[in-house]
Amino acid sequence: xxxxxxxxxxxxxxxxxxxxxxxxxxxxxxxxxxxxxxxxxxxxxxxxxxxxxxxxxxxxxxxxxxxxxxxxxxxxxxxxxxxxxxxxxxxxxxxxxxxxxxxxxxxxxxxxxxxxxxxxxxxxxxxxxxxxxxxxxxxxxxxxxxxxxxxxxxxxxxxxxxxxxxxxxxxxxxxxxxxxxxxxxxxxxxxxxxxxxxxxxxxxxxxxxxxxxxxxxxxxxxxxxxxxxxxxxxxxxxxxxxxxxxxxxxxxxxxxxxxxxxxxxxxxxxxxxxxxxxxxxxxxxxxxxxxxxxxxxxxxxxxxxxxxxxxxxxxxxxxxxxxxxxxxxxxxxxxxxxxxxxxxxxxxxxxxxxxxxxxxxxxxxxxxxxxxxxxxxxxxxxxxxxxxxxxxxxxxxxxxxxxxxxxxxxxxxxxxxxxxxxxxxxxxxxxxxxxxxxxxxxxxxxxxxxxx
Amino acid sequence: xxxxxxxxxxxxxxxxxxxxxxxxxxxxxxxxxxxxxxxxxxxxxxxxxxxxxxxxxxxxxxxxxxxxxxxxxxxxxxxxxxxxxxxxxxxxxxxxxxxxxxxxxxxxxxxxxxxxxxxxxxxxxxxxxxxxxxxxxxxxxxxxxxxxxxxxxxxxxxxxxxxxxxxxxxxxxxxxxxxxxxxxxxxxxxxxxxxxxxxxxxxxxxxxxxxxxxxxxxxxxxxxxxxxxxxxxxxxxxxxxxxxxxxxxxxxxxxxxxxxxxxxxxxxxxxxxxxxxxxxxxxxxxxxxxxxxxxxxxxxxxxxxxxxxxxxxxxxxxxxxxxxxxx
Numbered sequence: 001x002x003x004x005x006x007x008x009x010x011x012x013x014x015x016x017x018x019x020x021x022x023x024x025x026x027x028x029x030x031x032x033x034x035x036x037x038x039x040x041x042x043x044x045x046x047x048x049x050x051x052x053x054x055x056x057x058x059x060x061x062x063x064x065x066x067x068x069x070x071x072x073x074x075x076x077x078x079x080x081x082x083x084x085x086x087x088x089x090x091x092x093x094x095x096x097x098x099x100x101x102x103x104x105x106x107x108x109x110x111x112x113x114x115x116x117x118x119x120x121x122x123x124x125x126x127x128x129x130x131x132x133x134x135x136x137x138x139x140x141x142x143x144x145x146x147x148x149x150x151x152x153x154x155x156x157x158x159x160x161x162x163x164x165x166x167x168x169x170x171x172x173x174x175x176x177x178x179x180x181x182x183x184x185x186x187x188x189x190x191x192x193x194x195x196x197x198x199x200x201x202x203x204x205x206x207x208x209x210x211x212x213x214x215x216x217x218x219x220x221x222x223x224x225x226x227x228x229x230x231x232x233x234x235x236x237x238x239x240x241x242x243x244x245x246x247x248x249x250x251x252x253x254x255x256x257x258x259x260x261x262x263x264x265x266x267x268x269x270x271x272x273x274x275x276x277x278x279x280x281x282x283x284x285x286x287x288x289x290x291x292x293x294x295x296x297x298x299x300x301x302x303x304x305x306x307x308x309x310x311x312x313x314x315x316x317x318x319x320x321x322x323x324x325x326x327x328x329x330x331x332x333x334x335x336x337x338x339x340x341x342x343x344x345x346x347x348x349x350x351x352x353x354x355x356x357x358x359x360x361x362x363x364x365x366x367x368x369x370x371x372x373x374x375x376x377x378x379x380x381x382x383x384x385x386x387x388x389x390x391x392x393x394x395x396x397x398x399x400x401x402x403x404x405x406x407x408x409x410x411x412x413x414x415x416x417x418x419x420x421x422x423x424x425x426x427x428x429x430x431x432x433x434x435x436x437x438x439x440x441x442x443x444x445x446x447x448x449x450x451x452x
Numbered sequence: 453x454x455x456x457x458x459x460x461x462x463x464x465x466x467x468x469x470x471x472x473x474x475x476x477x478x479x480x481x482x483x484x485x486x487x488x489x490x491x492x493x494x495x496x497x498x499x500x501x502x503x504x505x506x507x508x509x510x511x512x513x514x515x516x517x518x519x520x521x522x523x524x525x526x527x528x529x530x531x532x533x534x535x536x537x538x539x540x541x542x543x544x545x546x547x548x549x550x551x552x553x554x555x556x557x558x559x560x561x562x563x564x565x566x567x568x569x570x571x572x573x574x575x576x577x578x579x580x581x582x583x584x585x586x587x588x589x590x591x592x593x594x595x596x597x598x599x600x601x602x603x604x605x606x607x608x609x610x611x612x613x614x615x616x617x618x619x620x621x622x623x624x625x626x627x628x629x630x631x632x633x634x635x636x637x638x639x640x641x642x643x644x645x646x647x648x649x650x651x652x653x654x655x656x657x658x659x660x661x662x663x664x665x666x667x668x669x670x671x672x673x674x675x676x677x678x679x680x681x682x683x684x685x686x687x688x689x690x691x692x693x694x695x696x697x698x699x700x701x702x703x704x705x706x707x708x709x710x711x712x713x714x715x716x717x718x719x720x721x722x723x724x725x726x727x728x729x730x731x732x733x734x735x736x737x738x739x740x741x742x743x744x745x746x747x748x749x750x751x752x753x754x755x756x757x758x759x760x761x762x763x764x765x766x767x768x769x770x771x772x773x774x775x776x777x778x779x
Contacts, residue, residue, distance in 0.1 A: 252577035375711040432685065
């Protein structure tokens with residue numbers, strides 16, 4: 001028996017805490033701080049980046065606390081989970097019960113927003129005219145006899161009491177949509193060389209890139225020439241579940257849909273074919289590949305590696321450095337050479353020019369070919385997320401722009417006359433209704449007198 | 453050789469000039485409450501706002517590029533919306549006394565925006581979307597609303613802390629005077645009398661004003677603290693739904709451009725942090741203990757956070773953000 005009481009008490013404490021606005025706000029604060037940390041601290045970088053950016057103790061702290069990947073940390077997911085659970089408990093414990101507060105007698109003088117109107121009318125007539133006054137102004141009037149006193153309750157925007165409930169519901173729908181993606185969705189990236197056909201994992205789709213085109217326009221600005229990208233476009237043939245080939249064009253902001261999976265233009269680059277020789281003898285194993293930026297060749301029987309780091313569209317022949325113009329006027333590649341994992345040199349090699357790598361090895365960037373970086377994503381949760389966002393917005397607008405208010409009215413005989421006592425309550429306190437209440441009370445006597 | 457200034461720059465000069473003069477006149481009105489100053493300052497500010505929107509339209513017409521795609525155009529729109537939101541509230545709630553500060557901030561950001569005018573660049577591929585005409589103005593408008601809320605919050609705190617200061621100087625008996633009083637309306641007639649309980653939430657200022665203190669007399673012309681608190685709430689209630697719509701439209705645009713509606717990009721997560729901040733404000737404002745001075749402090753702190761989200765992420769952090777407007 002005692003154990004049951006203890007459990008009940010514990011449950012009561014849990015519900016009280018979880019439904020408390022300040023608890024929700026505390027969770028919001030933690031959520032906000034973690035989010036800002038993720039904004040300030042560069043995410044998902046190599047540890048060396050943090051050590052080069054911050055003082056060593058700070059970098060260590062970032063890595064130890066997982067702040068380099070804060071949005072996918074247990075703390076971040078956990079805080080969102082806590083917010084959703086708090087929101088659910090608060091909805092059932094506070095929001096739903098508060099939707100339709102019971103009609104009950106109040107001590108009018110004890111409410112901060114109250115007024116009294118003296119009238120020469122008898123109580124019954126005054127009561128009828130007060131009811132009529134509020135009905136004509138769109139208030140929903142209800143009468144109850146409570147403790148032997150006839151009360152009039154006038155409500156406005158009663159329906160708007162559901163605003164917070166709707167906003168909370170929006171959050172739950174968004175969470176459901178996101179969960180559906182986690183459970184059933186997938187996404188990925190693929191880089192397709194011109195002329196290459198790739199199969200997209202987890203789909204029955206194959207995609208062939210016929211051509212990738214980009215347009216970059218040099219524009220004179222106050223700061224000098226700016227090479228402004230204007231268009232990126234991939235011309236592809238896709239084969240979907242039906243086995244039929246379709247020609248399609250993928251542009252930024254214009255994805256294509258293949259069997260529910262969307263394909264987006266995400267990036268582009270230059271694949272380069274290198275000819276590698278050892279004392280003038282071609283190494284065919286290494287020379288047959290087309291490398292993309294970041295790819296590495298390991299020289300046989302050595303600890304030496306060559307990385308194709310970057311493509312330079314235009315080399316300034318005077319300085320031998322890469323020029324600002326990204327168009328392929330006089331292209332070259334940046335090569336990094338490593339020995340035993342340690343960088344030993346970097347060079348900018350024009351296309352067609354040989355570079356001596358030492359040990360008898362030479363490398364020639366022979367020709368380049370464009371590739372298109374495509375993202376794909378299957379997200380069956382998107383409609384729900386969209387609906388949830390709209391429901392959330394509707395809930396916010398209802399909560400902010402409609403003020404549910406209740407007037408408690410009683411008419412008392414005062415000698416030959418009557419006194420109409422009124423008090424107002426709203427879901428947002430009293431100050432916000434003060435001006436409207438004053439207007440109402442200002443108009444009420446005129447209405448009472450006009451009827452006489 | 454034609455040295456004529458382009459129409460958009462002429463309009464920009466008009467806007468900036470009228471803002472500077474209008475804000476000075478309205479600051480004078482803030483201190484003196486001379487009606488002529490309001491009657492002069494308000495039309496100047498309205499004219500500046502009209503000129504600024506006309507400038508944005510003219511720039512669009514002249515260049516064919518949506519003007520809000522760079523910081524110059526965005527800051528120009530931000531200052532125009534700050535002034536417009538203020539004007540709407542000023543007409544509805546008689547807020548002209550605060551106009552000088554809002555318009556001064558708007559003029560400051562407009563002038564700062566001019567330093568980012570690098571000429572006209574066509575939009576990069578990711579910005580070539582109809583969403584640019586929906587998402588950007590909505591988000592920038594929400595920032596403008598939060599700016600107006602911050603100015604009102606600062607005025608709240610000014611009056612609140614002066615009241616506390618006067619209270620400390622008053623005799624204990626006077627300081628403990630009831631904060632509310634009964635007044636009888638002027639509509640009393642033989643047949644009906646009205647009694648409304650009204651709030652006097654700065655009794656020390658009222659007392660000091662009655663005893664002839666000039667600062668207190670001036671402060672007593674400001675609306676009651678409770679009224680300012682409600683005004684701040686109403687402005688935030690404009691900004692937060694705008695920010696919500698902005699985040700939603702941004703997510704929709706991101707889905708079209710980058711394949712995912714949420715990419716944890718620094719700009720979008722910073723906007724989320726701002727949303728969380730004002731959601732906290734709204735939640736706390738449901739509690740009596742948090743309305744008033746605590747809410748006003750939140751309103752003031754919202755400004756630096758908003759500026760960090762709006763400018764800091766782009767200018768200071770910037771690295772790796774999809775909002776750096778590269779593919």
